[in-house]
Amino acid sequence: MTQTLVVEDLRKKIGRKTIIKGLSFSLKKGEVFGFLGPNGAGKTTTIRMLVGLIKPSAGRITICGYDLQRQFTKAIRHIGCIVENPELYPYLTGWENLEHFARMLPDISKERITEVVKLVGLQNRIHDRVRTYSLGMRQRLGIAQALLGKPSVLILDEPTNGLDPIGIREMREFIRFLAEKEGLSVLVSSHLLSEIQLMCDRVAILSKGSIIRIDTVDRLLKEQARVVWKVEPLEQAKKQLESETVILSAQADTLITYYEKEKLAAWNERLVQAGVKVSQMEPKLPTLEDLFIELTGGETID
Amino acid sequence: MTDLVYNEMLKIIRKKRLFIIAAITAVLVALFTYAQFKHVQDVQKRLGTADWRTQLQQQIIDTQNRLNSSGIDEEWRKFLQIRLQQQQYYLDHNINPSAPGAPTFMRTFVENAIDLFLPLMVMVVVADLVSSEASGGTIKLLLTRPIKRWKILLSKYIAMLLSISFIVLSLVCLSWLISGAVFGYGGWNLPLLTGFTIQGEELNTANVHLISQWKYLLMELGLAWFVAVVVGTLTFMLSVLIRSTAAVMGVMLAALISGAILANMVSSWESAKYFFMVNLRLTDYISGTAPPINGMTLGFSMSVLAVWGIAALLVAFFVFVKRDVY
The missing domain is CATH 3.30.70 (Alpha-Beta Plaits)
Incomplete structure (x- = not known):
């Protein structure tokens, strides 16, 4: 299957106001897809609908062939996500946090936890309380948590938010690595255009709840030369x-x-x-x- | 499911809530034990320490005399006979009724803790069970697991029931251990009067009989647990509805305190008996204290509490499963 996440005519109405006005797009295996828009364009609302936190008013979300509305547990099984900030339990250690979320997934071994900890490079501090972590470390722990269940689609909402320049570069390289070497589809949202430009294969530009353009980064840029x-x-x-x-x-x-x-x-x-x-x-x-x-x-x- | 409940218990324990509750209980029990000890000393000083046996004998003779006199009605006679049995038991087993052991202290403590102290302790644990996940943002991680929402909430509710059981149990253990050091650990078989019913304005003693203190205590603890679960369930619902733990605490506290105040002034406002907070003193029905409003019985109060609890549970589950999480 090359299309991991398919979104068709997604809409969300709150009260009488339509916030999301019919989005359609799809993610391919191994690509980094950018979600670009100013604050308030509907990026976070859309992402929350993709991970099942908000119920869409209309439209369909299909993840690896499963309908998110009707087959929630099967569909969500293939998604790893961080929505907004990586908020974990501050009074538990990093390791305990991962164990906590591993218990909520079927068949996650201790080895798998060790593996994701190594993958995000947190081996040295994993047994410290999350309260003592820097934002960058929390971000990594958040990604470790998202990767636990070997998802096919990784959804990251503003993954470079609050990171220092080195952290941003590391994060970028890590996301590219996940897409290219591990074959994940990664959806990244950002309002930082330079980020998206460096990281993504394709971009959807979002404004006031609709997608104005979807294209590869190269093509979008060339057109405007x-x-x-x-x-x-x-x-x-x-x-x-x-x-x-x-x-x-x-x-x-x-x-x-x-x-x-x-x-x-x-x-x-x-x-x-x-x-x-x-x-x-x-x-x-x-x-x-x-x-x-x-x-x-x-x-x-x- | 076991894994989910384990997760929730881990979080409760690592937040050190249960430990804090045990510590508060220990401090308060020590305080009350000292107060009770002072009181007993005072009573003994007034009566004269060596004198209590003769005093009791005098009381028995008084009761017997009243039983022998003609012109007392049948019901009253039965009651006096039971009183006589009780006093005789004290004398035969060499128990000073004014210097009770640890079980008696536990009983008084449970009776006084049931409408405010115990609910308060329950609130400390339950108030942030769901609201802390919402305000900390971790709810987003919980709800994006391949687990249905109702299962996640159910695991939290089971963890709540376990915590409440722990709180009641620690209340029992701590009050027994601490007060026993002063009053002695015995007194489980002390006979106590129960079976009072209130009819209209009058205390009906027709069904009064004696039961041992341990049975009495077990009944009271059962009722205390029931009250704690109902208060816990209401707090649980608020915790689902309100993001702020402080607000949950505030609403619940206001309700509980208003219950204590209402109980003192609502005797003429009959429909106030359908509020959950005036029905919390279930142990009063066993010991025979008059309820705040006429016509309230143990069965009535338990039904009212059960209805509130079930309604709260339904609201909590419905809202949690349907809600959009922002």
Whole structure:
């Protein structure tokens, strides 16, 4: 089975307000799928519906072939998750926490617990109380807990929230490792665009409860590539380029146009022949951030 | 299921709640033992220590005289005969009725603890059973396991029943051990009067008979356990409904204290007898103290408590299974 998690037309109404307006997407085996949106876009509500904490008003969630509504225990068996912060019992040790959750799953051996502890690199502190852990360590323990039952789908809500730069990098590498080497499907939500860009294969951009775009990160970025020209005189250059492409902005001595790799040399030649001095010609791949702001129109929550 | 209950018990024990309760009980029992000891000393000083046997003999003769006099009605005669039996027992077994042993202390303690102290101890354990999972965020982990929600709540309820049993048991053990050191550990077979019924305004002594103290104590403990379970179940429901443990405690405490106050002033407001909190003093029915409102009987009070408990349990399960968790 290549599709581990399938979501069809998921909706959630609270009172008369529709918060989630018909989401459809699916996760493939071994990919990291990003869930991107500003605060309040509905990321967390959607994730809570995926793990059975909130009942959807309409729509269907299928996990490894099992319907989450009708076959809850069979479906949820294949999911490991951290929803928001990794909240564990502070008065128990890390090991006791894992044992606690292992008892709630069928057939988890001591060896399996040891294995996940090693996997997240917590061997040295596992017998200390969780109260004494740093946020990064709690995050790892949370992931260890999520991995206990050998899930096919891992759902992480803001996994890098509150981590320091080194912690963020480690987490990123770890998530990539889980997807590539262990073959898990990982769903990661974030409002940090740079994170998603570095970590994910595909992204869904969420705004006000609907998905505006789903695509691979590469393709989304390529589409938005620009060229920045430094030219003189500006008017002359503008006239020449206008007949070839669209000019997105013209300021002082700088022009910005779309990026088309094959035609760039020809455009340059045309400018030079028309007597324009081209002092700089810089293709610029946008960040997901630019893309995001453009797609959502710089939205704020209302 | 055993694993789930084990989990819940582990959490209760690691939060050290049961230990704290045992410690509070120990301190209070020691305090009451000392108070009781002072009281006994005082009584003995007044009566003269060597004198109690003759005193009792005098009482027996008094009772006999009253029995022999003509013109007392049949019911009263029966009651006096039972009194006579009791006094004779004290004399035959060389028991000073004003200097009782540990079982007598336990009995008084249970009778006084049943409507406030015991429910309070139960609350300390039960109030955060569910609400702490909600406020700590761990509820999200519990509910995303491959286990149905009602099973998770049931495991918590069973853990609650176990904890309550432990609390009642520790109350018994501690009060016996501590007070016994002062009053002596004997006195299990002391005969006690029971079987009083209240009819209208009058105390009906028709069914009064003697039973040994250990049987009496067992009955009272059974009732105390029942009250504790009902109070626990109500707290359990609040713990499901309210995220904040402090709020759960506050609501429950207000209800319990209002019960104590109401019991003193509601004798004319008849329908107040359907409140659970005026029905908590079940042991009064055994010892023959008049209930706060006319027409309340042991059976009535237990039914009222049972109905409250079952309703609370249904609400708790219904809400827990259906609720969206944010």
